[in-house]
Amino acid sequence: MSEPMTAQELAQKAFDPEWFRLLPAEAIRHKYFTDQPEYAATWDLYVTREGRIFFPLCAELYYPMMTRLYEYLPEEDRFRLHFRLEDVTIQQERAIRASKIHTSITEINDGRLIMTTHTTARSPEHPDWMPFAYYGHPWEGYQGSHILIYDYRAGKVEDRGIPVPFESIYGAKYDASHNCLYFTGYLRGHLYRYDLDDNRVTDYGKITEFGSFRIAEGPDGNFYSSSRSGDFFRINLKTQQIESLGIELPDNNGIHSRYHRIISYSACARGKLYLQPTFSTGLWEYDPAANTLRQVGDFRPKIGSYLPREGLDSYSQWVFGMAMDDEECLWYGYSLGGLHLVRWDFLHGGEPENMGLIGSPGRGITIAPELLYRDGKLYVGDTNHLLDGPGAAVIDLERLKAARAAGRQGAICADALLYKEIAQSVDREDFAFRPAPGFTPAPMASFYPGGGLERDIQRCLDQEKSVEQYSVLPVGNRFDFQAKQLDGILLWRELSTELSQVRRLRWQDDRTLIAQTGPEPGEMGPDAGRELVLTDGVITSCRPISAYDAEAPLPEFLRGLDYPAYPGRQYKAVPTAWAPWNGGRFLVGTRDGMLAVVTPEGSGGASVFSLGTAAPNGPIHSITVSPDGTRAYGVAGDRLDLGSIFYYDDRAGLRWKGMVYRSEEEKGMTLAGNELCCAALSPDGTRLAIGTRDRMGCIFLYTL
DSSP states (O other): OOOOOOOOHHHHHHHHHGGGBBBOEEEEGEEOOOOOOTTOBOOOEEEEEEEOOEEBOOOOOOOOOOOOEEEEETTEEEEEEEEEEEHHHHTTTTTTTTEESSSSOOETSSSSSEEEEOOOOOOTTTSSSOTTTTTTTTTTTTTOOOEEETTTTTTTTEOOOOOOTTTTTEEEETTTTTTTTEEEEEETTTEEEETEOOOOOOEEEEEESSOOOOOEOOOTTTTEEEEEOOOOEEEEEETEEEEEEEOOOOOOTTHHHHHHHOOEEEEEEEEEEEEEETTOOEEEEEEEETTTEEEEOOOBBBHHHHHSSSSOOOOOEEEEEEEETTSSEEEEEEEEESSSEEEEOGGGTTEEEEEEOOTTEEEEEEOOHHHHHTEEEEEEEOOOOOOOOOOEEEEEEHHHHHHHHTTTOBBOOOOOOHHHHHHHTTTTTTTEEOOOTTOOOOEEEHTTTSHHHHHHHHHHHHHHHHHGGGGOOTOOSBBOOOEEEEEEOHHHHHOTTOOOOEEEEEESSSEEEEEEEEOOOGGTTTTTEEEEEEEEEEEEEEEEEEEOOOOOOGGGGTTTTOOOOOOOOOOOOSEEEEEEGGOEEEEEEEEESSEEEEEEGGEEEEEEEEESSSSSOOEEEEEOOTTTSSEEEEEOOOTTTEEEEEEETTEEEEEEEEEEEEEGGGGTEEEEEEHHHHHHHHETTTEEEEOSSSOOEEEEEOOO
């Protein structure tokens, strides 16, 4: 790996000055915080019907801070604080912080604002943000997200409470026709509905591996969303049910878009939904009437004297925000070393047109949580500019049009962070742009306003280095089960979500796995389930079944024993999983997650040796033992937990191994499962199969 470039080397990179030209000053108002260094982000922005602009102040990772709600008053060039979260909700002092209001602010039928909280900030007790590691911890975990309703005219907040304990709400959308809120969970990947009239919460089950946040409103009035791996689905507001559309969002930008294909932003026009999946270079059109998805084109504009390169896997380019104006012209922010405003009149045959960099002379916006259109103006959030404070901007499109018609341009931006980011990108093979033929770039230091680019870049580098002190976790501090290799068989894609829940697993030989899937055993009917044969992890056959394999009965000598229990919960000290162990013994797991070794003794008796709890909560569902009877794996957990794997042998003892989770950018892979229900070791003891009964049922194959 080459050494990082120095500030001097970065400053001398050659590029086009026009890349850094701002929108005309007369067309934009831009303000950002300079006095609250603990807050580096904002991840929502909403403009009311009367034009008032609300956004949250958010903490990210490093600081254990609670979120705040602010209003931006552009005519007065100031921000107004409306409330601090700790003043309107009860928060535990040691808990992981509710540091954000995230992708959820909107008006409800009575004109008040509804919003939900989210976490990306650590507990004061922790070295880093650790929501998975502390899931369910009563004092230091995340308590769960709140639903807040705010009457901004009266200044009154109504706390509707925590609809799902320990879960963090990642995105939400209000259904005015039923006065309810649909929202997604970051940690477990479920979809929920909250009914404002009766406080009822409905859990629809898993709709993504974890952490999909955008819920888009379609032109048909229904809602749409997607999983991380690109499954596109509809939330039918009339039936209030999820409908699988049989469409996979495209992977058109290499490895990054394979593992992270959730909908980023969307807009509607002419009965179509236009959307952009994260990391995709394309704008896509969904037709609800025909249930078809097609690519409209490449959203990358020409910027200055640089042209887009084709067919490259580029991580560094993003779309932030997307809105149609009154003339059905699309506006969005294109981020590549600064956020450029792009106008794309594709419905009338136009091409993406760069209008200029969004920001002000000393600060270019790099990331925007939202870009919204209302009454001739664009409203833009400003977030995650190193550890600097966030902000907001308002762009007047009529003034922008007039300035461009008169030939008036904006200034060259003097934001060293933008120059540094571009300089670090231009030598990469996957850089998204190339210079036009015959164009000779100039050194950045030569056109940087006021000079001193090397000095200012060094300040950025120093600030980036200062962040390292906030991430002090050792490499081995993992919350997910680590093995030589993990592969996932996504049964919900192969069979449908209704048939994908795994009920039984067994190995036929070292290469062949038999899986039985379908409804709960008590709900089985003729041909209601499926039996799959998987060879080397690939489904090679599938047949209907009317019943699952019968589970072996509990051996008589294991009945009625004194199994370990939590005091006062002895009624749960009953076996739920068991397996033969070496020396004629048995491993037995209980309904309350306790594990024990049972040794038969003379005259039909037996001794019970407690190994303690094998999971944070819930029953032990399955135990599988190596052929020589010396190693055991099992799965456990309440249905509302994250699910966990445990391991036991007579030398190492009982070890918790963590959850099923893998999100690897370099491999283009996103895998996660919560309701782990069965486990099976291959005859040679080298592969561990784990089945889930999530709505998105999967089989996970670990190479040990």
